[in-house]
Amino acid sequence: MGSKLSIMDVDISGLKVLVRVDYNVPLQEGTDIISDDTRIKASIPTLKRLLEKDCSVILCSHLGRPKGEKIPELSLKPVAKRLGQILNHEIQFAEDCVSQETTRIVSNLDKGEILLLENLRFHKEEEDNNKAFASQLAQLAEVFVNDAFGAAHRAHASTSGITKFLPSYAGLLLEKEINYLESTLENPKLPFTAVLGGAKVSDKVKVVDRLTRLANNICIGGGMAATFLVAENKNVGNSAIETDFVGNAQILLDQSASAGAKLVLPTDVVVVKTFERTSEFSTKSVENLADDDIIVDIGPNTASQYASIIGDSQTVLWNGPMGVYEWENSRDGTHMVAKALANGDMLSIIGGGSTVDAVNFFGFEAKMTHVSTGGGASLEMLEGRELSPELLPYMRRQRAKKL
Numbered sequence: 001m002g003s004k005l006s007i008m009d010v011d012i013s014g015l016k017v018l019v020r021v022d023y024n025v026p027l028q029e030g031t032d033i034i035s036d037d038t039r040i041k042a043s044i045p046t047l048k049r050l051l052e053k054d055c056s057v058i059l060c061s062h063l064g065r066p067k068g069e070k071i072p073e074l075s076l077k078p079v080a081k082r083l084g085q086i087l088n089h090e091i092q093f094a095e096d097c098v099s100q101e102t103t104r105i106v107s108n109l110d111k112g113e114i115l116l117l118e119n120l121r122f123h124k125e126e127e128d129n130n131k132a133f134a135s136q137l138a139q140l141a142e143v144f145v146n147d148a149f150g151a152a153h154r155a156h157a158s159t160s161g162i163t164k165f166l167p168s169y170a171g172l173l174l175e176k177e178i179n180y181l182e183s184t185l186e187n188p189k190l191p192f193t194a195v196l197g198g199a200k201v202s203d204k205v206k207v208v209d210r211l212t213r214l215a216n217n218i219c220i221g222g223g224m225a226a227t228f229l230v231a232e233n234k235n236v237g238n239s240a241i242e243t244d245f246v247g248n249a250q251i252l253l254d255q256s257a258s259a260g261a262k263l264v265l266p267t268d269v270v271v272v273k274t275f276e277r278t279s280e281f282s283t284k285s286v287e288n289l290a291d292d293d294i295i296v297d298i299g300p301n302t303a304s305q306y307a308s309i310i311g312d313s314q315t316v317l318w319n320g321p322m323g324v325y326e327w328e329n330s331r332d333g334t335h336m337v338a339k340a341l342a343n344g345d346m347l348s349i350i351g352g353g354s355t356v357d358a359v360n361f362f363g364f365e366a367k368m369t370h371v372s373t374g375g376g377a378s379l380e381m382l383e384g385r386e387l388s389p390e391l392l393p394y395m396r397r398q399r400a401k402k403l
Contacts, residue, residue, distance in 0.1 A: 006170040007049060007145055014111055016056045018141035019046065019171060020158050022150035022373060023061035023079045026357075032078040036360055039150065040083055042373050046147045046171040047087060047114065057114045058106060058140055060097055060158055061148070068124025080116045091116055097123065098136040106140045126157050134161030147171025149178075150374035153385075173373065180370045181381045184349055189314035190216060195306065195337055197222025198320030198354065201245045205252070206383040207319070208263075212256040217313070218263045219306045221298045221322035221333060225266050228253065232265065234286050237293030264309065268299025270323065270330050281329040297323025298333035306333075307340035316341060319351030319378065321358045334358050342367035351378045 021043045026035045034040075050057050064074040077093060084091040092109070094102045097117035109115055120126040125133035134157040138144070144166040146152065151159055152174065162168070170178075184192075194215045196204055201224045211218055220228050226239040231249035256263035266286055271293040272279035283299045298306070303322070310316050318341065322333035341348045342364040350359050350368050353375025359365050372378045 006175045007046065007172065008175075010167075010169060012050070012055060012143055012169075013053045014055065015143050016058065016106070016109070016141045017050055017143045017145055018058045018060060018137065018162070018166070019043075019050070019145045020148045020151070020162075021046075021059050021061045021171075022148035023059075023076060023083075024063050024150060025079065027073075027078070032073075032075075034078055034082050036357060037082055037086065038356060038360065038365070038371065039373050040079065041086060042173050043083075043147055043171075044087060046145065046173055049172060050145075051089070051112055051114075054111045056106075056109045056111050058109070059114065059116045060120055060137065061116075062121040062126065062151070062158075063119050064121070066119060066121050068122070068127075070122045074119055074122075076116055076119050083114075083116065087114075089114060094118060098133065103140070120156075120158050127154075129155050129157050129161045131157075131161055131164075133157045135165055138162050138165035141166060144168040145171045147173045149174050149372070149377050151377070152374065153377045153380045176370070177372055177374065177378075178381075180349055181372070181378060184315060184317060184347070185210075185214060185382070185384075188214070189347060191313045192315040193217040193219065193309055193313040193317075195219045195221070195310070195316065195318040195322075196320050197224065197322045197334075199223035199240070201227040201242050201249055203379065204320070205245065205248050207379060208252050209255070210382065210384050212252065212259045212261045212263070215261050215317075217309050218256065218261055219309060220263065220265050221302075221306070221337075222320050223295070224320070225269075225298070226295050228263075228265050229286055235289050235291070236286075236295060237271065237289045237291050239293070239295040264305070266298045266302040267305070268301045269295045270297035270299055270333070272296055272330075277327045295323075296327070297325075297330040300332065303333045303336040307336050310337065310340040310346070311344055313344075313346050315347045315349075316344075317349045317351060317382075319353075319355055319375075319382070321354055325358050325361065335362055338362045338364045351375070351382070 022039050028035050066074050080091045080093045092115040094105050094117045192215045194211045226236040227241045228249045229236050231246050268285050323330045325331040325334035348369045350371045
C-alpha cells in the first residue's frame with residue numbers, strides 16, 4: 001500500500017491509528033529514569049493532531065537493543081509514564097506489542113485514547129522485517145503513521161513491512177525533519193557552514209564529500225580531527241586515528257580546496273596523557289604534540305575561530321561534539337560552538353545523536369532552529385542517500401510542491 005502524504009493531507013477522523021514513534025530514549029544507568037525526553041516531546045504535535053481528529057492512537061517503538069529477548073530494564077513503561085506527564089493525558093500500556101491480550105486492549109480502545117505497546121525489539125521479528133510480524137501489527141489499526149525519523153533509515157517490520165498492509169502516512173515530526181534537512185541541502189542561505197565532530201571519520205566520509213560541493217566552510221573537530229591532522233602530516237601523539245581512512249581524509253582536503261569549500265582543522269587542541277577524567281589537561285598547538293598526547297577537545301584558539309565562522313554564517317549544520325564534553329576540562333570547544341549557534345540569528349540545524357545531548361547539556365536546545373531526533377537518519381540524508389523506500393512517494397511529493 002505504501003507511504004503517501006502526511007497526516008495533514010488526508011482525513012483520518014475517528015480511525016484507529018498505529019503510530020511508529022521513536023522513544024529510544026536514554027535512561028540513567030541502573031534506573032528507569034529518563035535522562036533526556038527530547039524524542040518524547042518531539043512526538044507531541046502528531047499526537048495532538050490525532051487526538052483533535054478523534055482517533056484511537058496506538059503507539060509502538062523500540063528501546064535499546066534487546067535482540068529479541070524480553071529485558072525488563074528496556075521496558076517502555078517509564079516512557080508511558082513520562083509521555084502522560086508531558087501530554088497531560090492518560091497513557092494505557094500493553095505488556096506486549098503482539099498478543100491476544102494486546103488485541104483485546106486495542107479492541108476496547110475508545111476514540112481519544114492512547115495506548116503504548118511494549119518494546120518492539122523484544123521480538124526478533126521486528127529487526128528481521130518479518131512479514132507475519134508486520135501483519136500482526138497492522139491488524140491492530142486501520143491506518144499507519146510513521147513519525148520515527150530516528151528509525152526511518154531502518155527497514156524493520158514496524159517501519160517498512162507494515163506499509164504493505166495499511167494505508168501509510170508521514171507524521172508531523174517526520175515531515176518537519178525531512179523538510180528541514182532537504183531545504184538546507186538543496187537551497188541553503190549562504191554562507192553555509194557545516195561543523196562536524198564525533199569520533200570517526202569513517203562515519204562521515206560521504207557527508208564531508210557531499211558538503212565540499214555545498215558548504216562554504218566545513219569545521220572539523222572531535223576525534224575525527226586527529227585523522228585529518230595525520231593526513232596533513234601532523235603528529236597526533238597517542239590519539240585514536242583511523243589508519244584506513246587517512247587517504248580518504250587527504251582526498252577530502254584536496255577536494256575541498258578545488259571545490260571552493262574551506263575545510264578548517266584545529267590549530268590547537270586540549271590533550272591528556274591518559275584517557276581519564278582525572279588526568280592532567282593541557283592546551284597545545286597541533287605543531288607541538290608529544291608522542292604520548294591524546295587529543296580530547298579543540299583548543300581555545302580553534303574554538304574562537306569556529307565561533308567566528310559560525311557567527312558570519314546564515315546557515316549552520318552541526319553534527320558531532322568537538323570533544324569529550326562530559327568532562328569539565330574538555331568541554332569548552334563544544335560549549336563555544338553551541339553558544340555561538342545559540343546567540344546567532346542564523347538557521348541552525350542540530351544533527352541528532354550526541355550533538356543533541358550536548359546542546360541539551362548546555363541548555364541551548366530552545367535557541368536552535370531545529371534539533372533533529374535522528375542521528376543515523378540525518379547522516380544518511382546528508383550523504384544524499386534516500387531513507388526507507390516507503391518514504392519515497394512522500395518525499396517526491398514534497399519536492400514537487402517546491403517546483
